[in-house]
Amino acid sequence: MDGWSLCRTFGNSNFNIPTPPPHLKRISTLAILLSDKISKSSRSVQITSSSQEISSLSSLCVDFASASLTCTWRAPSSYLFIMASGNNLNGKIALVTGGGSGIGRAVCQILARDGARVSVCDINLQGAQETLASLEQPGNHVALPMDVTDKESVRKALSATQEKLKGTPTLLVNSAGIGGRSPFLEMSEEVFMKVVDVNLKGTFLVSQLVCNAMIERGEAEGGSVVNIASLAGKNGLALNCQYAATKGGVIAFTKSIAKELAKTGIRANCILPGAIRTPMMAGIPEERIAEALRVNTLGRIGEPEEVAEMVVFLLTERSTYMTGACVEVTGGHYA
Numbered sequence: 001m002d003g004w005s006l007c008r009t010f011g012n013s014n015f016n017i018p019t020p021p022p023h024l025k026r027i028s029t030l031a032i033l034l035s036d037k038i039s040k041s042s043r044s045v046q047i048t049s050s051s052q053e054i055s056s057l058s059s060l061c062v063d064f065a066s067a068s069l070t071c072t073w074r075a076p077s078s079y080l081f082i083m084a085s086g087n088n089l090n091g092k093i094a095l096v097t098g099g100g101s102g103i104g105r106a107v108c109q110i111l112a113r114d115g116a117r118v119s120v121c122d123i124n125l126q127g128a129q130e131t132l133a134s135l136e137q138p139g140n141h142v143a144l145p146m147d148v149t150d151k152e153s154v155r156k157a158l159s160a161t162q163e164k165l166k167g168t169p170t171l172l173v174n175s176a177g178i179g180g181r182s183p184f185l186e187m188s189e190e191v192f193m194k195v196v197d198v199n200l201k202g203t204f205l206v207s208q209l210v211c212n213a214m215i216e217r218g219e220a221e222g223g224s225v226v227n228i229a230s231l232a233g234k235n236g237l238a239l240n241c242q243y244a245a246t247k248g249g250v251i252a253f254t255k256s257i258a259k260e261l262a263k264t265g266i267r268a269n270c271i272l273p274g275a276i277r278t279p280m281m282a283g284i285p286e287e288r289i290a291e292a293l294r295v296n297t298l299g300r301i302g303e304p305e306e307v308a309e310m311v312v313f314l315l316t317e318r319s320t321y322m323t324g325a326c327v328e329v330t331g332g333h334y335a
């Protein structure tokens, strides 16, 4: 079921149901609440003014629909208005590279919260397994080793995903990436190429194999790819020319495949995060972080979840008119 939204009143069938806000789509009356599980469970729920009961109804709906559900307002009488909104990804399979840490981990957690089945892929299998353990209903998901620079490794992880989750991923997030810090004039070819291999070639290999699988299985319509680039790919970054170059490449790559894939029904977008609190940031000296924050509108580092929410939005049917886009999630970084 599409878990977009539901506005409904209880207690009086003649009540005039209000028009939902423009960003929400009303689905058929009582579609969620009359469904099997809710209708059975909700018999015991009294709809009154008690906030405790409102929250218990909310949790029933969340439990059922895996959609975030909030009681938005209550009429002065005994009518309760409920709006169920969220990204209901029930039944969808998502593959996330770099899922063992940072932004990739947060993406896996939000995907699982919203009902997707997630293949958590990472070169660091232990990290992927820790992510798996943190997901709601871990048995619905899988953690797999994958080196994005190695086509055979990607192929193996993709077929293990298909076997274990019984279907092909139609949602893909390329979050695997490495940074590093090295002055341009002294940088070795090896250092430069290592970053190219992971950040750029890896994004290409995984995207190509997963998109082809969607097309071969006739599941491309509604498919969505989100690549994690970086603000550095747009603005450049001193002492990180290799990193910035790969992220600029990911931006151009994403825009290009969006054009080629449009006819298949697959969308491709990328995210340009600013400074986000993850292990990748751990090695960056305090003074550089302070310097970055001086030109940041919100004046703080972002959290992985703040990026992941936008990633998941771009994966859902809430963003069907977006492809080839680069969305900055930076706290308003203006330099």
Ligand SMILES: NC(=O)c1ccc[n+]([C@@H]2O[C@H](COP(=O)([O-])OP(=O)(O)OC[C@H]3O[C@@H](n4cnc5c(N)ncnc54)[C@H](O)[C@@H]3O)[C@@H](O)[C@H]2O)c1
Binding pocket: 097, 098, 099, 100, 101, 102, 103, 104, 121, 122, 123, 124, 127, 146, 147, 148, 149, 174, 175, 176, 177, 178, 179, 198, 202, 228, 229, 230, 231, 272, 273, 274, 275, 276, 277, 278, 279, 280, 281
């Ligand atoms: N943290 C930031 O400030 C920031 C800013 C902009 C962009 N990004 C990008 O976000 C993405 C996620 O980074 P993060 O901050 O979560 O870092 P992170 O280090 O926490 O996570 C990166 C993950 O990628 C995995 N990985 C590395 N090489 C791999 C390979 N060859 N195959 C498979 N997995 C591999 C790592 O094991 C790790 O789990 C990266 O692409 C990064 O460039 C991060």
